[in-house]
Every structure is written in C-alpha cells, then in structure tokens.
Amino acid sequence: MNARALMFQGTGSDVGKSLIVAGLARAYSNRGLIVRPFKPQNMSNNAAVTPDGGEIGRAQALQARAARVAPSVHMNPVLLKPQSDVGAQVVVQGRSRGNAKASEYQTLKPALMAAVLESYELLRTDADLVLVEGAGSASEINLRAGDIANMGFSRAADVPVILIGDIDRGGVIASLVGTRAVLPEDDAAMIRGFLVNRFRGDPALFAAGMEEIARRTGWAALGLIPFFPDARRLPAEDALGLEAAALAKPGAKLRIAVPILPRIANFDDLDPLEAEPSVEVIRLRPGTALPGNVDLVILPGSKSTIADLEDLRRHGWDIDLAAHVRRGGRVLGLCGGYQMLGRSIADPDGIEGPPATVPGLGLLDVDTVLTGEKRLVAVTGTAAGVPFSGYEMHMGVTEGPGRARPFALIDTEGPEGAVSEDGRVIGTYAHGLFTEDRQRAHWLASLGAAPSTLAYEAGVDETLDALAAHLERHVDLDRLLVLAAG
Incomplete structure (x- = not known):
C-alpha cells in the first residue's frame, strides 16, 4: 500500500x-x-x-x-x-x-x-x-x-x-x-x-x-x-496545558490539591478528576501554600523524583503536607509521588543525577532504589475491590513494611502499592486510575461526594x-x- x-x-x-x-x-x-x-x-x-x-x-x-x-x-x-x-x-x-x-x-x-x-x-x-x-x-x-x-x-x-x-x-x-x-x-x-x-x-x-x-x-x-x-476535555500534550487557568466550580463538593512541580510527568492522570462537576482541582504553584481545607492531596508523577522532591521542600509543601495529614487529610502518591512518600530514595547509579540517597517524606513505610531498567506495562486489577485499568511507567523498585498493606491487586502480578497504617496515605505505580469510571466513583464516594454520572472515556470519544x-x-x-x- x-x-x-x-x-x-x-x-x-x-x-x-x-x-x-x-x-x-x-x-x-x-x-x-x-x-x-x-x-x-x-x-x-x-x-x-x-x-x-x-x-x-x-x-x-x-x-x-x-x-x-x-x-x-x-x-x-x-x-x-x-x-x-x-x-x-x-x-x-x-x-x-x-x-x-x-x-x-x-x-x-x-x-x-x-x-x-x-x-x-x-x-x-x-x-x-x-x-x-x-x-x-x-x-x-x-x-x-x-x-x-x-x-x-x-x-x-x-x-x-x-x-x-x-x-x-x-x-x-x-x-x-x-x-x-x-x-x-x-x-x-x-x-x-x-x-x-x-x-x-x-x-x-x-x-x-x-x-x-x-x-x-x-x-x-x-x-x-x-x-x-x-x-x-482532551489530554494536553505537555506541561504548557497546565498553565491554563482551572475552571471555576462554585458548586464543587470536593477540593483536591496538586503541587505542580517542575518535572511533572503523566499529569493527564488529573484530567478525569477535573472533568467531574463536583470536584475542584487546585493546582498549587510555587509560593502558594497548601489550603487547609482540601479533601485530598495528590503527588503526581515526576521525570526526576529526587529533584522534584527537593523543589517540594523548597516551597514548604512538605510542611504543609505533614500538617494536612495531622488534621486527618488524605494523600495519594502516583509513581514518582509514591516514591516521595516513602522513607528514602536511593540513586546509587546516578540515573537522575549524581549518586545519592535522600530522605523521603516519611508518610509511607517504604524505601525506593532507582534502577536503570524502566518498567513499561499495561495493568488491570482491583483497588478496594473495584476494577481499574491503567499502566506503569517508572524506574525504581519500592519495598518495605508498608507493602504488606497493598493498595491494589494486579491481575497478573498480585499486590501493588502501599498504604499507611491509618489508611489515609496511599502510594501506587498505577497511572490512569481515574479514567475508569467505577474506580473514580469509588474515590469520590469515599471522600463524601455524591455518586458520579460522568462517563469519562466515552466523553473523550x-x-x-x-x-x-x-x-x-x-x-x-x-x-x-x-x-x-x-
């Protein structure tokens, strides 16, 4: 042809x-x-x-x-x-x-x-x-x-x-x-x-x-x-799409805060949440404090986890996040955000920069070692008994006692992710969680929102x-x- x-x-x-x-x-x-x-x-x-x-x-x-x-x-x-x-x-x-x-x-x-x-x-x-x-x-x-x-x-x-x-x-x-x-x-x-x-x-x-x-x-x-x-309503190509002002949602019942870090990756994880009429996604810019009345903080993926963690600390968001957790707030770390939530991140081979081991935020009882092999795989499974499909795209292996409380069960591989003892802090390598309507509806319901009627994937088509x-x-x-x- x-x-x-x-x-x-x-x-x-x-x-x-x-x-x-x-x-x-x-x-x-x-x-x-x-x-x-x-x-x-x-x-x-x-x-x-x-x-x-x-x-x-x-x-x-x-x-x-x-x-x-x-x-x-x-x-x-x-x-x-x-x-x-x-x-x-x-x-x-x-x-x-x-x-x-x-x-x-x-x-x-x-x-x-x-x-x-x-x-x-x-x-x-x-x-x-x-x-x-x-x-x-x-x-x-x-x-x-x-x-x-x-x-x-x-x-x-x-x-x-x-x-x-x-x-x-x-x-x-x-x-x-x-x-x-x-x-x-x-x-x-x-x-x-x-x-x-x-x-x-x-x-x-x-x-x-x-x-x-x-x-x-x-x-x-x-x-x-x-x-x-x-x-x-369509995924943006690059971080330029994040510069646009978020839509005002005066009737929103849930507030989700997301620190926008310099090397943010796979940020289209946020799109289905921003499409929900009952959800206000607050994009935190440098110099902006984490509001005290948000229901969930999401730490998104990062192309350079250690450098973005340093930026997060530079802006004081680590202090704000600790206060949010003390108040009973919930946190979700996706991929690089998951790595940040642990006790430490080690880069012995200098994949992201000079070889180093840095302390994490200490909100999950896990440690990450960055490795040269990148995991690229589509995944399906359940989280809280609710189906989801997505993908993993990361370098690094995360292990520790927190993994005994997994976030999800991957169909072909078993337990994935980690959850804190009180259940309020979650880390996962799974991207695309919220594109699955049932999984997203479960999250919104657990945060106190009314049932969602949004069919996200159908809306994209x-x-x-x-x-x-x-x-x-x-x-x-x-x-x-x-x-x-x-």
Whole structure:
C-alpha cells in the first residue's frame, strides 16, 4: 500500500498541531480511510505505554485513538523526556537510549534520522494516509542542520507540509509571513498551504488577512478554524496545558490539591478528576501554600523524583503536607509521588543525577532504589475491590513494611502499592486510575461526594467526534487529500 502523507508544522509551539492532527485522524477515519499518526520527534513527559511495551508521547496515543488504531512505538520514534533545564532522556522507538544534554543531542540527530525514516516506512505499509506532526516551530533555522522534526524530515521523506498559525496569541500574519521570509527556498517549497487556528469572532473580519497571507507567501489558504472550547476535555500534550487557568466550580463538593512541580510527568492522570462537576482541582504553584481545607492531596508523577522532591521542600509543601495529614487529610502518591512518600530514595547509579540517597517524606513505610531498567506495562486489577485499568511507567523498585498493606491487586502480578497504617496515605505505580469510571466513583464516594454520572472515556470519544465535525466545517479536507497525494 502506498500511503499518502501530509505534515503539519507550526509557526511555534502550542499552536494546536496535536489537536488538529487528532481531529483530522478522526475525520478521515470516519470517511473509511486507514489513518496513522506520526511525529518524528516529540518532547514531553506526558507519555503512554504501547501494547508492545514501549512508550510514545501521549498526544500520539490520543491521535491513534482518534484514528481507531492501537498506538505503536513507530508513531513517535524519538521521544525526549526532559529531566532538567538542559538535559533529557532519549527514547528511540519506545526504548530509553540514555540521557543527553541539549548540546549533545544535536550531534545525535543525524544518526536518529535512520530510526525515524524506518518507523515512517513501517507505518506507511498498512495505511491509506499518514498524518505527520512537526515539533516546535518550522522557523527555527538555528536548529535546521541535522533536523529530524520539521523540514529535515519533510525533505528526507518527501512529505508536503501544511503550516499552522495561532491567531489567539496575536501576530498570526507576521508569524506566517515571517516563517516564509526566514525559510530557505527549498524548505519553503515543501509548504503547500496554511491554516489559521483558534479564531474568535466574525470570520469575515479576517478574510482580508487570509488573502494577504496567501499573497505574501504564495501558499494556499486552507482554513480559518474557530476556537474549539471542548479541547480542554482532551489530554494536553505537555506541561504548557497546565498553565491554563482551572475552571471555576462554585458548586464543587470536593477540593483536591496538586503541587505542580517542575518535572511533572503523566499529569493527564488529573484530567478525569477535573472533568467531574463536583470536584475542584487546585493546582498549587510555587509560593502558594497548601489550603487547609482540601479533601485530598495528590503527588503526581515526576521525570526526576529526587529533584522534584527537593523543589517540594523548597516551597514548604512538605510542611504543609505533614500538617494536612495531622488534621486527618488524605494523600495519594502516583509513581514518582509514591516514591516521595516513602522513607528514602536511593540513586546509587546516578540515573537522575549524581549518586545519592535522600530522605523521603516519611508518610509511607517504604524505601525506593532507582534502577536503570524502566518498567513499561499495561495493568488491570482491583483497588478496594473495584476494577481499574491503567499502566506503569517508572524506574525504581519500592519495598518495605508498608507493602504488606497493598493498595491494589494486579491481575497478573498480585499486590501493588502501599498504604499507611491509618489508611489515609496511599502510594501506587498505577497511572490512569481515574479514567475508569467505577474506580473514580469509588474515590469520590469515599471522600463524601455524591455518586458520579460522568462517563469519562466515552466523553473523550464524543469530543474527538465533535472536533472532527468542527474541522470538516472549517477546513478543506478534500483539498488536503489532494495535496497529500503529492
């Protein structure tokens, strides 16, 4: 099968590339096409486990769901998971290849192109259409040498490009025309057209703007896409999604506080809770104290547990958390948060930094030793007798007397996690707990909330269908298919 392909690049980060690819994947799937999403290089600590035991960016997993296919490591062959301001773990075709500083990674990119092109060709073998997502900005000409994420891939694989600009942040004419101005001619020739995303107001008021962009760039105007408010119901690609203000919920019965730490990972664990009308999720920013009247504190996953634990202490949240527990409050640690709740975290091999052993928060009677082998596995089981399904994605082994009081029973492996003697502090490596409606309803009921009627997973699919219909109305999908044919 000789699949058609089209690449969507942006004038900058967070212009809506991931969302548009997801919506198009659902729209073309609805038309009966076999669609595969593909992102050559992604940078995100929000990852998903694939059926073959690898990991890819969460956005590509959502795009696979939109296309109604199982996620594959080949949909995101290079995944960078930031561990510090200057370094990241490098994951290639689902498996960690170690860590690299930004300057070191630039020298790795040419060698990684082979893996990128191999994965792309594998996806093409059983697809009608491959929708490719770029990364960051198409105009980062300072990074063009050895590029595998944007024009470097487009040129190597001969995939035409659609450029996306975001009018909501302002300056969309300048960003699109400016991209044309700085791109080398051979790169600019790969761009067939442009989309303007997140428009608010009367489209007629920007008709002249679309015409002017087309005149100055020579690219076809393919759609002015109105703002899609239900995008908040879909998992965000990266931590930029956490910067948006939380929705006010004056009628909320439960308050859940979450410290937002610099290296937060797999934060989409929070999405089902934020979707609950009766739940207010309070995102604690640095300099903000833990409120004294919250029902539950969640310590989320972390890409660098020891460093994030240090930040938690720097902001005084360890003191606030201890006071919360003394008042009878409840705490849930997920993955890295679970590790923080124990007595100690040892990193003898220097996986996260210099070899060290640091004291944990001491709220669970367990100790963690970080190891080089990453556990990547889908899990099903029960917690408090209620079913759940999710996944584990972590480095490290956690043991101790607290494990005699497990949080869950995994179907294939037995006891998992730990619970404090009074039952108020829980740690688990299981991500995705709250996407299971019955498990989430159990948690809310145990905290005193009314029964939940939210069908979270069904809501995600409904939103993808609505997004597909939204794009059908405002984008020339037939012309995109013609362009994809080359």
